[in-house]
Amino acid sequence: MTKIDDVARLAGVSTATVSRALRGLPTVSAATRRRVLAAAEQLQYAVSPSASRLAGGRTGTVAVVVPRITRWFFGTVVESVEEFLHQSGYDLLLYNLGGREQTRQRVLRTASLHKRVDAVILVATPLRPADVAALTKLEIPGVTISSGSGVPGWPCVRIDDVAAARTATRHLLDLGHTRIAHISGDPDDELAFTTHLDRRRGYQEALRAAGLRADPSLDVESRFTIDGGNRATAELLARGEPPTAIFAACDEMAMGAMTALRDAGLRVPQDVSVIGIDDHDLAGVLGLSTIAQPAAEQGLLAARILLDPLGARSADPYAGQVPRPRTDGDQPAAPVILPTRLVVRESTAPPRAH
Amino acid sequence: MTKIDDVARLAGVSTATVSRALRGLPTVSAATRRRVLAAAEQLQYAVSPSASRLAGGRTGTVAVVVPRITRWFFGTVVESVEEFLHQSGYDLLLYNLGGREQTRQRVLRTASLHKRVDAVILVATPLRPADVAALTKLEIPGVTISSGSGVPGWPCVRIDDVAAARTATRHLLDLGHTRIAHISGDPDDELAFTTHLDRRRGYQEALRAAGLRADPSLDVESRFTIDGGNRATAELLARGEPPTAIFAACDEMAMGAMTALRDAGLRVPQDVSVIGIDDHDLAGVLGLSTIAQPAAEQGLLAARILLDPLGARSADPYAGQVPRPRTDGDQPAAPVILPTRLVVRESTAPPRAH
DNA sequence: CTGAAAGCGCTTACAG
DNA sequence: CTGAAAGCGCTTACAG
Numbered sequence: 001m002t003k004i005d006d007v008a009r010l011a012g013v014s015t016a017t018v019s020r021a022l023r024g025l026p027t028v029s030a031a032t033r034r035r036v037l038a039a040a041e042q043l044q045y046a047v048s049p050s051a052s053r054l055a056g057g058r059t060g061t062v063a064v065v066v067p068r069i070t071r072w073f074f075g076t077v078v079e080s081v082e083e084f085l086h087q088s089g090y091d092l093l094l095y096n097l098g099g100r101e102q103t104r105q106r107v108l109r110t111a112s113l114h115k116r117v118d119a120v121i122l123v124a125t126p127l128r129p130a131d132v133a134a135l136t137k138l139e140i141p142g143v144t145i146s147s148g149s150g151v152p153g154w155p156c157v158r159i160d161d162v163a164a165a166r167t168a169t170r171h172l173l174d175l176g177h178t179r180i181a182h183i184s185g186d187p188d189d190e191l192a193f194t195t196h197l198d199r200r201r202g203y204q205e206a207l208r209a210a211g212l213r214a215d216p217s218l219d220v221e222s223r224f225t226i227d228g229g230n231r232a233t234a235e236l237l238a239r240g241e242p243p244t245a246i247f248a249a250c251d252e253m254a255m256g257a258m259t260a261l262r263d264a265g266l267r268v269p270q271d272v273s274v275i276g277i278d279d280h281d282l283a284g285v286l287g288l289s290t291i292a293q294p295a296a297e298q299g300l301l302a303a304r305i306l307l308d309p310l311g312a313r314s315a316d317p318y319a320g321q322v323p324r325p326r327t328d329g330d331q332p333a334a335p336v337i338l339p340t341r342l343v344v345r346e347s348t349a350p351p352r353a354h
Numbered sequence: 355m356t357k358i359d360d361v362a363r364l365a366g367v368s369t370a371t372v373s374r375a376l377r378g379l380p381t382v383s384a385a386t387r388r389r390v391l392a393a394a395e396q397l398q399y400a401v402s403p404s405a406s407r408l409a410g411g412r413t414g415t416v417a418v419v420v421p422r423i424t425r426w427f428f429g430t431v432v433e434s435v436e437e438f439l440h441q442s443g444y445d446l447l448l449y450n451l452g453g454r455e456q457t458r459q460r461v462l463r464t465a466s467l468h469k470r471v472d473a474v475i476l477v478a479t480p481l482r483p484a485d486v487a488a489l490t491k492l493e494i495p496g497v498t499i500s501s502g503s504g505v506p507g508w509p510c511v512r513i514d515d516v517a518a519a520r521t522a523t524r525h526l527l528d529l530g531h532t533r534i535a536h537i538s539g540d541p542d543d544e545l546a547f548t549t550h551l552d553r554r555r556g557y558q559e560a561l562r563a564a565g566l567r568a569d570p571s572l573d574v575e576s577r578f579t580i581d582g583g584n585r586a587t588a589e590l591l592a593r594g595e596p597p598t599a600i601f602a603a604c605d606e607m608a609m610g611a612m613t614a615l616r617d618a619g620l621r622v623p624q625d626v627s628v629i630g631i632d633d634h635d636l637a638g639v640l641g642l643s644t645i646a647q648p649a650a651e652q653g654l655l656a657a658r659i660l661l662d663p664l665g666a667r668s669a670d671p672y673a674g675q676v677p678r679p680r681t682d683g684d685q686p687a688a689p690v691i692l693p694t695r696l697v698v699r700e701s702t703a704p705p706r707a708h
Numbered sequence: 709c710t711g712a713a714a715g716c717g718c719t720t721a722c723a724g
Numbered sequence: 725c726t727g728a729a730a731g732c733g734c735t736t737a738c739a740g
Contacts, residue, residue, distance in 0.1 A: 001469075003733060003734085004733065004734060005733085013710075013711085014710065014711045014712075015711090015733090015734075015735090016710070016711060016712080016713095016735075016736080017709085017710060017711075019734070019735060019736090020709095020710090020735090023735095027709060027710085028709070028710085029709060029710090032709080032710080044465070046464075046465030046468045046469070047733085047734075048408070048469045048732085048733055048734065049407075049469055049470050050404050050407035050408040050413070050469065050732080050733080050734085051408050051716090051732070051733035051734035051735085052733080052734055052735075053403075053404035053407075053716090053734090054402070054404040054405050054408050054715095054716045054717065054718080054732090054733080054734070054735090055715075055716050055733075055734040055735040055736075056716085056734075056735050056736080057716075057735085059404070064448075068433070069423065069429050069432055069433050069436070070426075070429040070430055070433050070635070072424075075423050075424040075429050076424055078423055078448070078450075079422070079423050079424050079450055079452070082423070082448060082449075082450045082452075083450070083452060086449070086457070086460075091447050091470070092447065092448050093445050093446065093447060093448075094418075094432070094436060094446045094447075094448040095436075095440070096432075096433055096436045096437070098433065098436075098437060103440070106440075110400075111398070111400030114400045115355075115400070115402045115403055115404065116403050116445070226635060226636065226638075226639060255636060255639045256639070258639060259638065259639045281424070281580060282580065282609060282636055282640075284580075284613065285580060285609045285610070285612060285613045285640065286636075286639065286640065357717060357718085358717065358718060358719095359717085367726075367727085368726065368727045368728075369717090369718075369719090369727090370719075370720080370726075370727060370728080370729095371725085371726060371727075373718070373719060373720090374719090374725095374726090377719095381725060381726085382725070382726085383725055383726090386725080386726080401717085401718075402716085402717055402718065403718095404716080404717080404718085405716070405717035405718035405719085405732090406717080406718055406719075407718090407732090408716090408717080408718070408719090408731095408732045408733065408734080409717075409718040409719040409720075409731075409732050410718075410719050410720080410732085411719085411732075
């Protein structure tokens with residue numbers, strides 16, 4: 001493998017100059033830079049990341065932690081984060097927690113992130129005090145996406161979950177429903193973060209604002225998955241008289257609910273209306289009404305907040321000159337809240353008796 | 355930050371011994387190892403990956419390249435690969451091509467993978483000769499998942515796409531259909547790999563075996579996405595008399611087809627039957643008949659084939675002793691083919707006239 | 709604008 | 725089983 005010495009020799013300069021020229025540092029004369037680039041090109045030189053990291057102290061890598069990459073929201077976030085990161089010259093180290101507590105601890109608490117990445121993006125990751133302490137000790141910048149416990153000094157990008165849930169519930173109320181069930185995340189579920197608490201609160205607030213009382217028998221906890229929605233709905237139906245509408249805390253749960261309703265011989269929306277939150281890729285196919293949230297935008301914004309402070313990457317193909325992640329101290333205190341929007345499709349309609 | 359010298363001093367040994375003890379090498383006495391581990395624990399020592407990589411020449415990292423992480427198959431594959439890799443002590447560098455030719459070239463052809471990873475897993479990534487040359491020059495082991503052009507010396511894990519398509523088509527034939535349309539990948543589509551060619555072949559073979567001729571007007575090309583399926587079906591319907599059944603090359607296309615049919619006022623399966631390939635998470639919710647393929651298993655198997663040769667990771671929390679990727683030379687020549695299975699749901703039925 | 713030299717923090721023959 | 729020492733391939737003050 002060619003190394004920097006070979007390039008230096010061919011270009012007739014020192015390795016220091018090669019290093020500077022290739023990284024696009026301004027302190028190199030145009031003529032020298034040209035010679036260095038030509039030499040590097042000719043030798044097909046590629047810098048050794050390990051050596052560069054050890055000497056320079058920067059890894060050019062960002063860790064992205066998600067609960068489950070296969071869920072719509074997380075996949076969509078990762079996709080947009082990945083694009084921005086790679087455009088900016090950063091690599092993406094993926095950590096998929098998969099609901100395994102052990103994995104969460106290994107990633108978050110041990111030093112597995114230590115010296116391995118320059119920054120961290122945590123997507124809807126539940127954080128215990130010990131996790132926060134460990135992350136803080138890492139002394140690297142980070143961003144969290146989605147609500148819940150954050151890390152002091154780290155910006156947060158999310159939607160207003162309470163408001164989204166309120167809007168969804170109000171849509172059902174406006175249609176004339178009064179027996180509105182809610183299916184949402186299990187507090188013991190690692191995937192759920194605290195999002196489900198906010199969404200339940202929005203549901204209850206909307207009911208209260210309409211002069212209704214939240215009926216505990218219409219509130220079922222389950223996982224934030226298709227299967228979770230399916231089970232929760234089956235449980236709901238087993239409890240007796242079905243509700244005339246179901247507000248699911250996410251679209252995947254709503255889809256599970258649709259399946260359970262169909263299996264029970266109930267039609268959507270004639271017998272039961274269903275609404276979710278997300279605007280999942282397949283919401284349109286299923287005719288699912290929902291509260292759309294901008295997933296890709298949240299990912300993009302988080303990545304940008306993390307990297308922007310130091311400007312964009314040089315266009316030079318050899319540039320190691322990448323934006324440095326923002327450091328503690330210049331963080332916005334308030335979370336960045338992105339807007340949501342009601343999307344009415346075929347799964348919601350007035351109750352039959354209406 | 356504590357470094358290896360600090361641990362060596364506290365344990366009263368050389369840095370070489372610390373290095374060996376922490377990595378679980380056998381050439382360390384039990385007593386010494388104990389002392390080293392205690393010292394490391396006490397100082398909360400964590401090895402510097404950059405230094406370790408530079409000195410040792412191994413990165414402990416595997417690159418995983420996918421067309422689009424948001425598509426069901428790729429997300430599912432990545433999830434299982436991620437779990438196995440992290441269990442084995444490897445990090446996962448994610449590359450999401452996103453259908454951008456420029457990105458594909460940057461990742462595959464430039465030296466961006468060079469010295470950055472120990473191995474590569476390519477999922478359904480279209481490969482031009484120049485890409486194959488660049489990958490070969492990397493001189494690192496790799497595995498490809500999904501059919502199509504491979505890399506010489508790299509094992510391949512996939513399903514039999516021709517057979518899967520044949521089974522899907524035959525299911526429709528068995529129900530009595532004779533006007534069977536096919537919607538599949540566009541050859542210019544970077545996402546499509548060569549999978550769509552195999553699936554079209556299976557479709558044509560099944561028709562021929564039934565004494566039917568493939569009608570070009572019933573064969574529409576489009577992207578392997580929901581929207582692709584939607585457009586292809588709209589195009590199909592615009593061509594005149596609708597088919598009585600549609601075989602979509604993947605479930606996402608099938609879902610798009612269902613939407614297009616509904617929008618055209620056609621019922622599934624009464625007016626048109628629909629079948630796909632995948633057994634997508636939501637196939638059940640939509641009642642979609644399909645050919646199930648084991649996505650997670652393909653990922654797991656690929657990761658295992660890549661890493662297994664050197665055995666499993668030590669249980670030691672400090673172990674850097676991770677399985678070394680298999681090297682060229684001991685590759686199985688034939689691809690590993692995983693089984694598929696017909697799953698009949700509600701989207702397929704005999705044609706009405708039947 | 710450029711170079712000589714130290715140093716980043718490990719691992720690996722080599723010797724014992 | 726253990727240690728001294730070289731070396732991995734860069735970047736970064738420092739000096740000019």
